[in-house]
Amino acid sequence: MKPSIIVFPASNCDRDAAAALEQATGKAPLMVWHGEASLPDTDFIILPGGFSYGDYLRSGAMAAKSPIMRAVIDKANAGTPVIGICNGFQTLCEAGLLPGALLRNSGLNFVCRTVTLKVENNRSMFTSGFEKGAYLDFPVAHHDGNYFADDETLNRLDSEGRIAFRYVDNPNGSARDIAGILNDAGNVLGMMPHPERVISPLLGGVDGAAFFKAVVEAAA
Amino acid sequence: MKARITVTLKSGVLDPQGKAIEGALAGLGFAGASEVRQGKVIELKLNESDEAAARAKAEEMCKKLLANPVMENYAIEILA
Numbered sequence: 001m002k003p004s005i006i007v008f009p010a011s012n013c014d015r016d017a018a019a020a021l022e023q024a025t026g027k028a029p030l031m032v033w034h035g036e037a038s039l040p041d042t043d044f045i046i047l048p049g050g051f052s053y054g055d056y057l058r059s060g061a062m063a064a065k066s067p068i069m070r071a072v073i074d075k076a077n078a079g080t081p082v083i084g085i086c087n088g089f090q091t092l093c094e095a096g097l098l099p100g101a102l103l104r105n106s107g108l109n110f111v112c113r114t115v116t117l118k119v120e121n122n123r124s125m126f127t128s129g130f131e132k133g134a135y136l137d138f139p140v141a142h143h144d145g146n147y148f149a150d151d152e153t154l155n156r157l158d159s160e161g162r163i164a165f166r167y168v169d170n171p172n173g174s175a176r177d178i179a180g181i182l183n184d185a186g187n188v189l190g191m192m193p194h195p196e197r198v199i200s201p202l203l204g205g206v207d208g209a210a211f212f213k214a215v216v217e218a219a220a
Numbered sequence: 221m222k223a224r225i226t227v228t229l230k231s232g233v234l235d236p237q238g239k240a241i242e243g244a245l246a247g248l249g250f251a252g253a254s255e256v257r258q259g260k261v262i263e264l265k266l267n268e269s270d271e272a273a274a275r276a277k278a279e280e281m282c283k284k285l286l287a288n289p290v291m292e293n294y295a296i297e298i299l300a
Contacts, residue, residue, distance in 0.1 A: 058288055065285060094288065101290040108236045148233065148291055173234065 001220055003044040004030040006072065008063045013049035013085065013196060020196040021046070024212040034066040044081050044219055045072060047088030049141070049194055059102060059144040060090030069095055081125060081219050082188045086142055089180070089190035098183055098190045099157070100149030105142070106173025112141040114205070117165040117179050117193060124182050126189045127164050129214020136207045138193035140171060145192040147174040147181075157181055164189055221266050221274040222299040227287045228259035262286055271298050 003021050007014045014031065021029045030040050034052075039045075053062035063069070069091075076082045076097050084092035092098045105111055114137050122132040130136070149157070154175055157163050165180035172192075180191030195212060198205035229235050235257050242256040264281075268274040278296045287294040 057285070061285065061288070093290075099290075101288055103234065103291060104236050106234055106236055108240055146234070150290075 001025055001044060001216060002030070002040075002042050003046065003216075004032050004040060004042040005046045005048055006032050006034060006068055007048070008034045008050065008052035008066060008087075008091075010052050010054060011048045011050035011087070013087075013194060016194075016196040017046050017048045017085065020199045020208060020212045021216070023199055023209060024216040032068060034063065034068050036068050037071070039068070039071045039075060042075075042080070044216075045075060045083075047072070047082070047084040047091050048196075049086030049088060052087055052091065055144070058090075058094065060087055060092075060094040063087070063091040064094035064096075073097060076183070076188050079185065079187050081215075083126065083215070084188075084190040085194055085196065086140075086145075086192055089192055090144060092188060092190045097188050098181060099153045100147055100175075100181070102142075102144045102192070103146040103148045103173075104144055105146050105171075110141075110143045111145065111171045112139075113171070114139045114198075115171055115179075115193060116168040118168055120163045120166050121161045121182070123161065124164060124186050124189070125218040126182070126215050128218050129210065135168065136165070136195075136211065137198065137205055138195050138207060138211075139197045139204075140193045142172070142192055145172040145174065147178040147192075149175060160184065162186075165191060165193070221268050221271065223264055223266055223274060223278040224297040224299055225262040225264075225278060225282060225286055226259060226295045226297075227262065227282075227292050228294075229257060230291055230293055233291045274298050 162182040166177040195208035198208035238256040
């Protein structure tokens with residue numbers, strides 16, 4: 001497996017994601033700067049969390065137009081697995097790889113705590129390592145995590161089994177308690193919570209280690 | 221030519237910042253202010269002398285970057 005992580009100006013979870021992937025695969029992923037015009041030989045891509053471009057204009061708006069994103073969009077459309085975490089999720093929506101948008105949290109607060117997610121669909125390559133209905137504890141840390149889409153889109157996500165995770169206790173006003181969604185082909189996942197922050201008991205949890213292990217096994 | 225682009229949240233999209241402003245106005249004693257919505261204004265200079273061409277360029281900018289059609293509307297004013 002040749003995973004890579006895209007690094008944007010003000011990404012701040014890129015090294016956490018690299019540590020999580022290294023733990024799961026045994027080797028360090030490639031780090032790719034956003035200004036590159038093409039991707040190295042890679043078969044798995046992570047868009048990490050952070051505050052790319054200072055969240056200017058809209059969260060993820062500028063990152064979605066970075067030179068590297070044209071290559072990421074091509075790869076995603078060709079079936080390469082892509083995970084966007086937090087700011088990465090916002091960027092995937094802004095890039096049109098996932099439907100909807102992430103609005104300001106309904107409670108206005110920046111939410112920074114561990115939340116419990118329910119696995120809604122375990123038939124995707126990202127969630128097949130878990131039972132449907134399993135609970136995972138992942139931290140969230142975001143200001144703009146309130147998932148929004150029109151009713152038609154939400155109904156489609158629901159009926160097509162494209163809601164990967166829901167919050168058990170919704171922290172941000174997200175429509176239908178959505179914490180993570182899949183694209184229609186099932187190879188692109190966007191999620192607000194941070195599995196890469198809980199890969200060791202020293203960090204307060206290990207559910208993220210199980211998540212990356214399962215994803216890497218499914219993608220291999 | 222200069223363009224002024226006003227980006228607003230679509231009606232029905234929750235605007236917690238607008239709500240907070242509304243609460244602060246009420247706290248200052250401004251009774252009766254309601255339905256506060258916050259948007260943004262983007263001003264830019266365009267290297268165009270024709271108004272229609274300037275508008276077309278601003279329109280393209282809105283579609284590609286300045287507004288997100290999932291949640292926002294935009295209005296373009298061309299200023300001489």
